[in-house]
Amino acid sequence: MAHPPGRRLGDRRGHRPRSRTRRILRGERHRGARGLGLGRVSDFDRGTLLRIPIEADRSAGPVETRATDLDGIDDFAFAGKGETLIAALHSTSELAVVRRDGSHTVLLTAADGLSKPASVAVNRQQAYVPSAAHNTRNDPNLLLARLEGHRPKS
Numbered sequence: 829m830a831h832p833p834g835r836r837l838g839d840r841r842g843h844r845p846r847s848r849t850r851r852i853l854r855g856e857r858h859r860g861a862r863g864l865g866l867g868r869v870s871d872f873d874r875g876t877l878l879r880i881p882i883e884a885d886r887s888a889g890p891v892e893t894r895a896t897d898l899d900g901i902d903d904f905a906f907a908g909k910g911e912t913l914i915a916a917l918h919s920t921s922e923l924a925v926v927r928r929d930g931s932h933t934v935l936l937t938a939a940d941g942l943s944k945p946a947s948v949a950v951n952r953q954q955a956y957v958p959s960a961a962h963n964t965r966n967d968p969n970l971l972l973a974r975l976e977g978h979r980p981k982s
């Protein structure tokens with residue numbers, strides 16, 4: 829997550845996040861934290877999905893690793909009311925479903941026409957996946973995937 833030069837990372841009141849949270853979100857290379865949603869953060873460099881609970885006093889709680897081995901996770905979207913997520917894996921040109929226990933299954937690959945997905949959106953039983961084709965610059969497109977059997981019932 830890039831921040832403009834000279835601007836401090838923190839909330840609107842200028843409070844800085846806990847140092848442990850700041851270290852985890854900073855990332856080791858130039859990418860670091862990418863997707864963000866409902867207390868979840870994807871870490872592109874480490875291939876992890878993190879959960880940061882919000883405490884009663886509205887401060888960040890201890891960071892929990894919820895899933896690993898998600899090489900190049902760039903973005904994610906919740907697939908319903910549960911904790912199941914659909915993740916765009918940029919580095920491997922894959923789309924995966926990530927379950928509450930951290931296990932994941934690949935749904936789409938380059939063989940399906942996916943090339944460097946940078947985002948994903950879910951609407952009911954469908955996932956919309958822009959195929960950016962950043963490196964190849966060949967056939968950028970929008971793939972539509974049906975999530976039947978992978979999305980928890982509401």
